[in-house]
Amino acid sequence: MDNPETKSPAELRIIEEIQDLGLSDYVAELDERGFTVIPPEIACPNGLDKRLLEEILRVSEERSGIKPDLKNGSTHKNFGATELAEKNKELGLGVESTDGISNDSPIGFEGQVFEDALMNPVLLAMSTYLLGYQCVLSSMTAFVKGPNKVNLDLHCDTLLPNPLPDHALVCNCTYALTDYNKENGSIAFVPGSHKKNRAPNKSETTLSKDSNAIHVDAKAGSLIIFHGACWHGAYNRTAKGLRVTMPVLMARTYMRTEENLCEIVPDEMLNRNGPRFPILMQQGHFYSVTDYRKQPERKEKMYKFYERYNKSIDGVLDSGPDLIDSYS
Numbered sequence: 001m002d003n004p005e006t007k008s009p010a011e012l013r014i015i016e017e018i019q020d021l022g023l024s025d026y027v028a029e030l031d032e033r034g035f036t037v038i039p040p041e042i043a044c045p046n047g048l049d050k051r052l053l054e055e056i057l058r059v060s061e062e063r064s065g066i067k068p069d070l071k072n073g074s075t076h077k078n079f080g081a082t083e084l085a086e087k088n089k090e091l092g093l094g095v096e097s098t099d100g101i102s103n104d105s106p107i108g109f110e111g112q113v114f115e116d117a118l119m120n121p122v123l124l125a126m127s128t129y130l131l132g133y134q135c136v137l138s139s140m141t142a143f144v145k146g147p148n149k150v151n152l153d154l155h156c157d158t159l160l161p162n163p164l165p166d167h168a169l170v171c172n173c174t175y176a177l178t179d180y181n182k183e184n185g186s187i188a189f190v191p192g193s194h195k196k197n198r199a200p201n202k203s204e205t206t207l208s209k210d211s212n213a214i215h216v217d218a219k220a221g222s223l224i225i226f227h228g229a230c231w232h233g234a235y236n237r238t239a240k241g242l243r244v245t246m247p248v249l250m251a252r253t254y255m256r257t258e259e260n261l262c263e264i265v266p267d268e269m270l271n272r273n274g275p276r277f278p279i280l281m282q283q284g285h286f287y288s289v290t291d292y293r294k295q296p297e298r299k300e301k302m303y304k305f306y307e308r309y310n311k312s313i314d315g316v317l318d319s320g321p322d323l324i325d326s327y328s
């Protein structure tokens with residue numbers, strides 16, 4: 001790693017991008033602890049976080065018919081037994097969990113701001129550092145959490161048998177859209193746990209029993225990035241009000257993704273964003289074909305998008321020593 005001759009063109013390129021964006025210290029922290037918090041002035045210039053918060057609350061209201069009570073959290077208190085939960089259940093909307101997190105899925109089809117959030121150069125540089133230039137969007141979700149009583153258990157997001165590899169296979173880039181601290185129900189991390197190369201076993205998942213677990217203090221507009229093997233959970237919210245977050249889950253191109261985007265992203269959306277967007281939208285490979293007759297069409301599209309993207313990053317995808325090195 002220290003000898004520049006051993007670095008692939010893709011690795012050299014991402015190192016340069018990281019330096020240009022002023023992210024080197026955050027990458028060092030990510031390597032060491034498995035997570036990092038990038039502050040709003042770097043992560044969300046131009047008020048991206050405020051636009052996201054507004055849109056998520058709008059989508060939430062549109063889907064549930066209830067305006068989220070951001071200030072007091074009354075609409076989401078102990079979510080799971082509230083009117084909103086009952087209503088969501090009736091409508092088949094949202095997902096309930098024991099820690100009181102609701103789950104909406106804005107996934108870009110709900111407005112331009114979600115596409116902007118995905119194309120944020122800071123988010124992309126950190127994802128590329130962990131997953132390479134061919135990484136894809138696995139899912140984009142919004143969590144709205146009110147005051148509740150139960151922690152979210154420790155787990156890691158890489159759903160594979162042990163041992164996990166040293167390099168990340170997925171990574172989580174979470175926009176904190178309201179202030180994070182322990183009382184506000186912050187995410188919890190076990191620093192350095194990504195180096196264990198395994199998920200916690202059943203006896204290790206209780207957050208309150210892990211003395212190494214810590215909470216995160218982050219201002220609204222921060223971007224929390226973590227390695228897919230880092231153990232994490234969340235504290236219950238004792239403060240009033242709502243915690244609103246938008247996790248953007250990214251994956252290496254060969255991982256099974258949470259959302260299957262291959263054949264559902266409209267051409268209009270693919271065309272209105274830059275050359276990386278179709279790759280992120282899972283258009284750069286031809287797996288997951290739902291109908292074999294679509295293969296020639298898929299292949300043609302795939303090559304077109306791949307070539308265009310590769311050209312835009314000076315051909316680093318095919319100049320590495322292996323077909324897919326860790327950074328390409």
Ligand SMILES: [Fe+2]
Nearest residue numbers: 155156157232
């Ligand atoms: Fe998780």
